[in-house]
Amino acid sequence: MPIDMSDKTILKIEDLHLNFPIYQGAVHAINGVSLYVDEGEIVGIVGESGSAKSVTAMAALRLLPKGSFRLTNGNITMLGHDILKISEAEMNSLRGNQVAMIFQEPQTALNPTKTIGKQMFKVIQLHTGKKRKEARNLALCLLQDMRINDAEEILQRYPFELSGGMRQRILIGLAFACSPRLLVADEPTTALDVTVQRQVLQLMRAKARKTSTAILFISHDLALVSQFCDRIYVMYAGSIVEEGPTKLVLSAPAHPYTQALVRALPESSTKGQRLESIPGTVPKLTIKQEACSFRERCDHAHDLCVKIPSLVMSGVKTQKAACWLLEKVR
Amino acid sequence: MSEILQEKSAKQEKPIKKRSFIDWRYLWYQLTGSPLTMVGLVVILLILILVIFAPIFATHDPNTIDLRARLASPSADHFFGTDEVGRDIYSRILFGGRLSIAVGFGVVIVAGFIGTLIGALSGLIGGWFDTITMRIMDVVLSVPSLVLIMALAAALGPSLVNAAFAIAIVRIPYYVRLSRGQALLVREMPYVAAAQTFKASRWHILRWHVIPNILSPIVVQATLDLGNTILLAAALSFIGLGAQQPTAEWGAMVATGRNYILDQWWYSGFPGFAILLTATAFNIFGDGIRDILDPKQNAH
Numbered sequence: 001m002p003i004d005m006s007d008k009t010i011l012k013i014e015d016l017h018l019n020f021p022i023y024q025g026a027v028h029a030i031n032g033v034s035l036y037v038d039e040g041e042i043v044g045i046v047g048e049s050g051s052a053k054s055v056t057a058m059a060a061l062r063l064l065p066k067g068s069f070r071l072t073n074g075n076i077t078m079l080g081h082d083i084l085k086i087s088e089a090e091m092n093s094l095r096g097n098q099v100a101m102i103f104q105e106p107q108t109a110l111n112p113t114k115t116i117g118k119q120m121f122k123v124i125q126l127h128t129g130k131k132r133k134e135a136r137n138l139a140l141c142l143l144q145d146m147r148i149n150d151a152e153e154i155l156q157r158y159p160f161e162l163s164g165g166m167r168q169r170i171l172i173g174l175a176f177a178c179s180p181r182l183l184v185a186d187e188p189t190t191a192l193d194v195t196v197q198r199q200v201l202q203l204m205r206a207k208a209r210k211t212s213t214a215i216l217f218i219s220h221d222l223a224l225v226s227q228f229c230d231r232i233y234v235m236y237a238g239s240i241v242e243e244g245p246t247k248l249v250l251s252a253p254a255h256p257y258t259q260a261l262v263r264a265l266p267e268s269s270t271k272g273q274r275l276e277s278i279p280g281t282v283p284k285l286t287i288k289q290e291a292c293s294f295r296e297r298c299d300h301a302h303d304l305c306v307k308i309p310s311l312v313m314s315g316v317k318t319q320k321a322a323c324w325l326l327e328k329v330r
Numbered sequence: 331m332s333e334i335l336q337e338k339s340a341k342q343e344k345p346i347k348k349r350s351f352i353d354w355r356y357l358w359y360q361l362t363g364s365p366l367t368m369v370g371l372v373v374i375l376l377i378l379i380l381v382i383f384a385p386i387f388a389t390h391d392p393n394t395i396d397l398r399a400r401l402a403s404p405s406a407d408h409f410f411g412t413d414e415v416g417r418d419i420y421s422r423i424l425f426g427g428r429l430s431i432a433v434g435f436g437v438v439i440v441a442g443f444i445g446t447l448i449g450a451l452s453g454l455i456g457g458w459f460d461t462i463t464m465r466i467m468d469v470v471l472s473v474p475s476l477v478l479i480m481a482l483a484a485a486l487g488p489s490l491v492n493a494a495f496a497i498a499i500v501r502i503p504y505y506v507r508l509s510r511g512q513a514l515l516v517r518e519m520p521y522v523a524a525a526q527t528f529k530a531s532r533w534h535i536l537r538w539h540v541i542p543n544i545l546s547p548i549v550v551q552a553t554l555d556l557g558n559t560i561l562l563a564a565a566l567s568f569i570g571l572g573a574q575q576p577t578a579e580w581g582a583m584v585a586t587g588r589n590y591i592l593d594q595w596w597y598s599g600f601p602g603f604a605i606l607l608t609a610t611a612f613n614i615f616g617d618g619i620r621d622i623l624d625p626k627q628n629a630h
Contacts, residue, residue: 063527095527109520113542122538126530 009077010182010214011037011060016074018059026070027285029055031238031293033074034311037182040212042205044225044246046261047235050282053218056235057184060216061101062091079181096127100175102185106167106192110159117155120174127178142173145210146203165196172204179211186218201228222261226250234258237282237293240311244319254314254321256298292324300325360622367618373611381427390418392425392578401594411596413587417578419596423604426578430608433494434560441498442552445505450540452506453513454532464510467503475500479562483571490563490579493572497562501555508551512544519543550620557612564605580605 016033019026029052037043045053058064060076062083076083079098081090095101103109111119117139124135136155143151146169159167168188175183185204189197205228208215219225225232225246232249234242234257242255253259260278280297283289292298295305304324311320312327361368380387389409396416404411410419452463470478482496516522522539530538566572567581575582580601587598 092527101524103520103524105520109524111519111521111539111543113545114538 008039009036010039010079011035011216012075012077013056013060014075014077016056016059016076017072018055018069018074019072020069022286025286028288029069029238029285030059031289032308033235033238033240035233035240035243037214037216039181040209040214041231042208042215042217042229044217044219044229044232045235046219046222046225046232048220048282050237050285051235052238053220053235054186057101057186057216057218061095061099061184063101096180097178098180099182099184100178100180102168102171102175102183102188104187104190106164106171107159109171110167112159114158115155116157116159116162116170120155120170120177123174124177138177142177143170145176145207146170146173147199148173163196165192165200168192168200169203172200172207176207176211176213180213182214182216183208184216184218187220188217189224190219197224198227222250223265223267234261237289238285239289239293239308240322241294242314242319242321243311244314248319252314252319254319254326255294255323256300256325257294258321260297292322357622361618364618364621366614367622370611370613370615370618373607374615377427377608377611378431380424381431384421384424384428388418388421388424390421392417392422393576394418401590401597403594404596410600411594413583413597414590419583419600422578422583423580423601426580426583426601427604427608429490429573429577429579430560430563430581430605433490433497433563434556434612437494437498437501437559437563438552438555441501442505442548442555444498445502446509446541446544446548448502449506449509449511450513450536450544453510454517454536454540456517460510463506467506470500470503471507476562476565479566480569480571483566488571488574490567490573490577493563493566497559497566501559504555505548505551508547509544512547513540516540516543546623550616550623553619554613554616557609557616560612561605561609 013033013035016030017028018030019028033052033056035043035045035056045056047053055064059069059071060078060083071084074084078094081094083091086094110116114122117136120139120142121132121135124130124138125132128135128138130138139155140151143154148154148166148169154162154166154170162170168191172185172188188204189200192200201224204215207213217225217229229246231244232246233240234249234255236257242249242253242258249258250262253262257278260276263276264278266275278297283293283296289308291307292301292305292309295301298305302324304327307324309322309324309327311322313319314321314326361371389407394417396412399408399412399416401414402408402412402416408418408420410423412418413422448463452460479493479496479500482499483493486492486496516539519539522535525535525539563572564579564581564584567579568585570585573579573582575586583601584598584605587594587601590597591599
């Protein structure tokens with residue numbers, strides 16, 4: 001396969017354009033998204049609801065229902081495979097073995113009529129071809145890595161007998177069963193409360209570091225991402241508006257949207273003052289964007305903003321942002 | 331500190347007991363909270379015991395003719411009296427119950443099994459398979475069931491086995507519809523979607539994910555169906571399409587006893603009461619089971 005990429009890159013999406021045809025026109029969900037995930041790296045995608053974070057991840061894993069979407073442009077490469085071209089069989093062997101996914105809602109991801117043990121053994125046996133005894137040992141190991149103390153007993157339990165945090169830890173543990181190279185976590189902690197959330201993420205991060213698994217972490221929670229990810233992409237209305245190392249992006253945001261997001265964090269406001277919010281709403285995606293999608297809500301909007309800006313270096317290291325202001329600065 | 335450690339190690343040493351899928355203790359707890367269901371269960375168990383051990387409980391041979399005691403009224407010798415050739419009605423009811431209840435269970439098991447399988451597959455696969463199956467089921471359902479059963483039983487020839495067969499065929503669509511609807515819900519669950527993404531076979535998804543998750547409404551339907559089926563089998567025997575003379579069967583006994591109903595009420599009265607009692611007990615029990623398995627529905 002004539003793909004020019006370093007071995008370190010696990011996932012690479014280049015200029016992806018994707019829309020969902022509806023009765024009139026289409027919903028332009030992804031408008032030119034480019035991103036990459038390197039080996040062992042924890043990369044976050046942040047954005048508000050409807051900014052196509054999940055759709056991007058689903059497209060990368062080819063999990064969108066066939067025929068429901070139109071891909072107008074772009075390339076997706078995963079572990080040297082061209083995701084858009086390989087057969088279903090090849091895709092199947094990638095999913096689960098090399099790439100794993102963790103879903104939002106831990107309750108519905110487990111079959112309520114089978115014990116945790118039965119389900120874990122089945123998945124492990126299916127993917128690794130291990131014997132039941134080995135599968136059991138691996139399952140115990142995975143649960144212990146997730147700090148589940150009475151793993152033996154947990155294996156005998158049904159999903160509804162466990163708390164949400166426990167279930168999500170089991171699913172995360174299970175996702176590591178085949179030592180995947182990439183783990184896609186789509187808001188894995190949204191259904192959990194804040195204290196459990198932090199604990200689960202710490203476990204996931206520790207496990208990923210141990211096995212040098214890359215994580216693509218999707219979240220709407222900027223504060224969470226800032227503690228968890230090495231590098232982040234900020235998405236807005238189907239395109240990436242800013243990318244760079246987490247610390248840089250959060251300490252010196254270059255794009256007005258990111259700036260507004262950071263200002264809106266409760267941590268950055270002073271006591272007694274109203275929390276800041278961004279006026280307006282996300283533009284309708286049914287109309288193809290010709291202008292900068294944040295123009296309507298932006299404090300710095302000017303004449304140039306009627307055209308779509310491209311991602312440019314913001315001046316610091318690897319931080320990039322898609323804003324005409326940066327062009328002007330240069 | 332050491333005490334806590336000791337306690338912990340003691341806890342770990344405790345062997346983990348194998349857990350069954352059905353939580354019997356919970357079921358018992360629920361049953362005690364619903365006396366009517368309890369009554370239904372007790373009656374069913376009594377009937378089952380009486381019927382299964384019919385040779386022990388029967389006082390006479392069900393087919394022995396005793397012309398000296400024709401149409402005898404209930405007495406210490408013949409609890410429920412005798413029929414026109416002097417056969418003991420009590421003993422005939424016990425032995426007849428074997429047939430009636432066997433037909434009930436047989437029909438429900440066969441129809442439930444086939445219907446659930448077809449329905450779950452139909453819901454899981456969808457597409458043209460689903461359309462064709464469901465239209466066939468609609469056709470079966472569109473004909474009044476008793477008429478269809480009678481037609482089928484008559485076409486197959488009058489015998490209890492054929493009657494059971496006819497009832498089973500007509501009952502299948504109810505299970506198909508029920509299980510298809512449930513399968514459609516389960517199909518959308520993330521665990522099924524996940525299984526589909528990694529080459530899990532349809533058979534595996536059906537057996538591992540779909541069937542166990544749709545079983546509880548089907549069990550309820552089956553329990554409620556038991557009473558109906560017993561009633562239907564009796565009805566077919568009553569009109570001569572089921573069990574044939576001289577076989578002891580409740581419906582057939584009511585039918586022949588009809589001729590003597592004004593003078594010898596016990597002849598068709600007791601078999602009729604047996605049918606009523608059994609069907610009611612199964613229906614009450616089925617209703618109770620439904621409430622137990624679906625805690626969202628009962629408001630108490």
